[in-house]
Amino acid sequence: MSKVLTVDPSLCTGCHRCEMWCSLTKYGEINPSRSNVYVIRREPAVDVPVVCVQCGLCMDVCPTGALNRNGSTDAVEVDVDLCSGCGTCVKVCPYGVLRIDEVADVAAKCDLCGGSPACAGHCPHDAIKYEDAGKAAARRRELWAMAHAIKIG
Amino acid sequence: MLYGFAGKLLRVNLNSGELKVEKLDEKELRKYMGCTGYAAKLLYQEMPGGIDPLAPEAKVVLATGAVSGTLCPSGGSYEVCYKAPLTGTWNEARSGGAFGAKLKYAGFDFVVIEGKAADPVYLLIKDGQVEIKPAKHLWGLNVEETTDTLINELDDPEISVATIGQSGENGVLYAALINDRGRAAGRGGIGAVFGNKNLKAVVVNGSGGIKVARPKEFAEAIEKAEQWLKSYIFDAIPALGTVGLVSLNNSLGILPAKNFQEAHFEKADKVSGELINQKYQIKRRACYGCSFACGRYTSVNNGKYSTPPMEGPEYETVDMLGPICGIDDVEAIIKGNYLCNVYGLDTISTGMSIGFAMECYEKGLLTDKDTDGMPLRWGDADVMLKLVEKIAYKEGIGALLAQGVKRMAEQLGPAAEEAAIHVKGLELPAHEPRSESKSLAIQYAVSPRGACHMHPNWASTWDFQIDCGMKEFGLPSWPEGPQEESSKRGVSYRYVALQGEVSEILGACIFHSWGVEGNSITPQLYAEIVKSLTGWDVTAEELVAAAERSWNLKRCFNAREGFTRKDDKLPKRFAQAIPNGPSAGAKVENLDLMLDVYYEAMGWDKQTGLPTPEKLKELDLEFAIQ
Numbered sequence: 001m002s003k004v005l006t007v008d009p010s011l012c013t014g015c016h017r018c019e020m021w022c023s024l025t026k027y028g029e030i031n032p033s034r035s036n037v038y039v040i041r042r043e044p045a046v047d048v049p050v051v052c053v054q055c056g057l058c059m060d061v062c063p064t065g066a067l068n069r070n071g072s073t074d075a076v077e078v079d080v081d082l083c084s085g086c087g088t089c090v091k092v093c094p095y096g097v098l099r100i101d102e103v104a105d106v107a108a109k110c111d112l113c114g115g116s117p118a119c120a121g122h123c124p125h126d127a128i129k130y131e132d133a134g135k136a137a138a139r140r141r142e143l144w145a146m147a148h149a150i151k152i153g
Numbered sequence: 154m155l156y157g158f159a160g161k162l163l164r165v166n167l168n169s170g171e172l173k174v175e176k177l178d179e180k181e182l183r184k185y186m187g188c189t190g191y192a193a194k195l196l197y198q199e200m201p202g203g204i205d206p207l208a209p210e211a212k213v214v215l216a217t218g219a220v221s222g223t224l225c226p227s228g229g230s231y232e233v234c235y236k237a238p239l240t241g242t243w244n245e246a247r248s249g250g251a252f253g254a255k256l257k258y259a260g261f262d263f264v265v266i267e268g269k270a271a272d273p274v275y276l277l278i279k280d281g282q283v284e285i286k287p288a289k290h291l292w293g294l295n296v297e298e299t300t301d302t303l304i305n306e307l308d309d310p311e312i313s314v315a316t317i318g319q320s321g322e323n324g325v326l327y328a329a330l331i332n333d334r335g336r337a338a339g340r341g342g343i344g345a346v347f348g349n350k351n352l353k354a355v356v357v358n359g360s361g362g363i364k365v366a367r368p369k370e371f372a373e374a375i376e377k378a379e380q381w382l383k384s385y386i387f388d389a390i391p392a393l394g395t396v397g398l399v400s401l402n403n404s405l406g407i408l409p410a411k412n413f414q415e416a417h418f419e420k421a422d423k424v425s426g427e428l429i430n431q432k433y434q435i436k437r438r439a440c441y442g443c444s445f446a447c448g449r450y451t452s453v454n455n456g457k458y459s460t461p462p463m464e465g466p467e468y469e470t471v472d473m474l475g476p477i478c479g480i481d482d483v484e485a486i487i488k489g490n491y492l493c494n495v496y497g498l499d500t501i502s503t504g505m506s507i508g509f510a511m512e513c514y515e516k517g518l519l520t521d522k523d524t525d526g527m528p529l530r531w532g533d534a535d536v537m538l539k540l541v542e543k544i545a546y547k548e549g550i551g552a553l554l555a556q557g558v559k560r561m562a563e564q565l566g567p568a569a570e571e572a573a574i575h576v577k578g579l580e581l582p583a584h585e586p587r588s589e590s591k592s593l594a595i596q597y598a599v600s601p602r603g604a605c606h607m608h609p610n611w612a613s614t615w616d617f618q619i620d621c622g623m624k625e626f627g628l629p630s631w632p633e634g635p636q637e638e639s640s641k642r643g644v645s646y647r648y649v650a651l652q653g654e655v656s657e658i659l660g661a662c663i664f665h666s667w668g669v670e671g672n673s674i675t676p677q678l679y680a681e682i683v684k685s686l687t688g689w690d691v692t693a694e695e696l697v698a699a700a701e702r703s704w705n706l707k708r709c710f711n712a713r714e715g716f717t718r719k720d721d722k723l724p725k726r727f728a729q730a731i732p733n734g735p736s737a738g739a740k741v742e743n744l745d746l747m748l749d750v751y752y753e754a755m756g757w758d759k760q761t762g763l764p765t766p767e768k769l770k771e772l773d774l775e776f777a778i779q
Contacts, residue, residue: 010436013436013437013438013439013446013448014438014439015229015439015440015441015442015443015444015446016254016441016442017224017226017442017444020223020224020442021224023362024224024365024368024371024372025372028365028368029362029363029364029365029368030222030223030224030362030363030365031258031360031361031362031363032258032362033258033360033362034360034362041251042310043334043462044435044450044461044462044463045435045436045438045450045462047436047438102360122376122379124226124379124444124445124446125437125446
């Protein structure tokens with residue numbers, strides 16, 4: 001089973017290093033506005049990394065067939081030669097993690113860096129991890145359960 | 154093309170409303186490297202000596218450096234450079250948060266602010282677009298209210314707002330400029346300068362990013378920095394935040410208490426970092442791009458000192474609003490920090506002014522009729538909180554305290570002078586020069602902005618036997634005997650200062666540079682980072698040379714304002730022994746000898762303490778020969 005990106009917002013300090021590593025890896029520049037991972041910092045004291053879960057909804061609506069799932073990483077990737085920059089994928093994405101890159105004028109999204117995502121590899125506090133899908137699922141169950149647990153005391 | 158920098162300077166004239174964008178000259182930029190170094194050149198050349206820091210002619214430079222807003226883990230800072238109304242000296246006030254990064258992403262490395270607006274205004278800088286906007290509706294609002302109003306009005310939660318609160322509007326001489334709600338360019342009174350210019354705030358945001366000359370090499374250098382910092386030796390800073398120092402410093406007898414009368418606080422465990430982390434901390438928070446995340450958000454949920462979530466307290470604030478005033482109520486300290494943040498006050502000068510007033514009250518130099526009927530007794534947390542408000546509005550006794558310790562003492566007479574703990578008008582921070590380190594005594598005496606533990610460096614590194622990569626530049630080994638000790642410290646401080654100045658001119662936080670190869674960002678590693686980022690063939694030697702240029706130019710800036718060796722002195726209290734705690738008996742000795750040796754090591758005249766014409770020629774600073 002392939003790996004997935006998981007997020008634990010309680011560990012995020014809002015440093016934005018993931019965004020900078022993403023843009024450096026993808027475009028050779030430091031530019032959080034060209035990142036495919038997003039850190040939302042709001043007041044008071046909210047820092048949450050938002051990553052693509054590779055659900056594939058974008059793939060289903062793409063009119064040019066520019067979005068395809070990578071067989072080895074399971075990441076949904078943009079084929080820049082086929083992408084028309086129409087933005088249909090941006091409209092459909094429920095997580096808001098697709099964008100039209102203003103420089104390249106095509107869709108941009110997380111492709112898991114081909115199986116070695118820079119964001120997770122460099123997160124100083126392990127708020128973003130790239131981990132085994134089974135382990136991630138177990139943790140997700142735990143978080144889901146605890147979020148809905150009745151608090152005693 | 155200029156890599157690593159935005160490449161532009163924005164010039165704002167508030168008199169005329171004129172906005173000018175200037176392209177940075179690459180050669181000139183590299184000569185000073187950037188940030189406070191380049192700002193020193195700008196202010197030295199553009200602002201004649203003797204200008205009243207609160208006059209319209211006074212200029213302010215908001216400065217970033219090569220590493221600001223980049224993946225360099227220390228790149229989360231910017232600095233505000235200006236002539237300080239509190240001291241009349243050069244000042245550089247560093248602040249973290251997102252402001253510096255976003256200013257660069259918006260397309261500017263520097264903003265030069267000139268003149269005075271007829272009515273309150275704020276400056277909006279967004280992706281190269283600049284507007285001077287009316288701010289009448291913001292005048293009178295505190296930092297939090299101003300920030301919220303601007304975010305709503307501009308409909309953009311990603312903006313970074315640097316603003317003054319009421320204390321800046323009211324001209325408190327140590328009013329701060331606060332960005333991102335709780336990050337302060339704190340010291341020296343930049344808030345009062347903004348207030349006098351009718352400039353309420355500067356708002357920045359941008360999507361420009363920073364171009365990297367050699368991305369692969371840069372990534373490798375950054376990976377090295379990330380790896381090295383995993384072995385950082387001051388691990389209490391990331392783990393507990395700077396408040397981790399409270400217990401440690403108290404155990405060493407270097408925690409200043411009761412206006413520096415004492416260096417040990419009996420009830421330090423009631424205000425410790427451990428307690429703050431366990432009981433009041435909401436979460437850790439990083440400045441932009443920082444892997445340490447020493448920032449903390451705290452709140453007090455109930456009781457009479459209940460406080461909404463806020464950034465802080467830092468170590469300095471805990472000591473200043475706590476032990477310095479004899480206060481052991483941590484909830485009152487958090488509340489006091491919050492009030493300083495929203496009114497826009499420097500917590501260090503605020504706490505020191507209150508502590509000084511308390512000592513004056515104890516000695517009968519201030520009485521109930523001076524203090525609006527309020528007994529200023531050590532340890533009274535309610536009085537401290539009341540005084541913070543009175544200072545912000547310059548109300549009653551607050552009008553006296555709002556001038557800072559030096560001016561207070563001048564008005565209270567010679568007996569008060571004995572208790573006035575400042576250098577050149579800047580109140581001491583929470584580091585004890587008698588027992589923490591002798592190098593700290595030198596730094597307090599010579600730092601361009603007055604008694605400062607951070608600019609250009611935490612002076613005690615060498616005394617803690619940490620070479621910070623400066624051995625190969627000539628940093629001496631550690632001392633054997635007392636006499637040798639004093640002279641060696643005079644030499645070592647040269648290298649400690651230059652290493653700190655490297656961070657200053659790169660726009661870097663200094664925390665990351667305390668260590669050695671393998672556990673910190675040394676000048677050598679900075680050279681690798683800057684080289685791959687900018688494409689300049691930079692070496693550690695070049696960085697240290699530019700640092701020396703910058704350090705000398707700041708000295709010349711102060712010389713032009715009339716400061717010489719005679720002003721490089723410490724408060725009289727430090728010639729007396731510490732009365733209590735583990736460091737009892739320690740005092741500052743041989744300062745004159747240490748200064749003699751230091752000036753000589755710097756190539757400065759021993760009589761005047763100023764750079765010689767030959768030294769300035771050598772540094773390519775002929776224009777600064779006076």
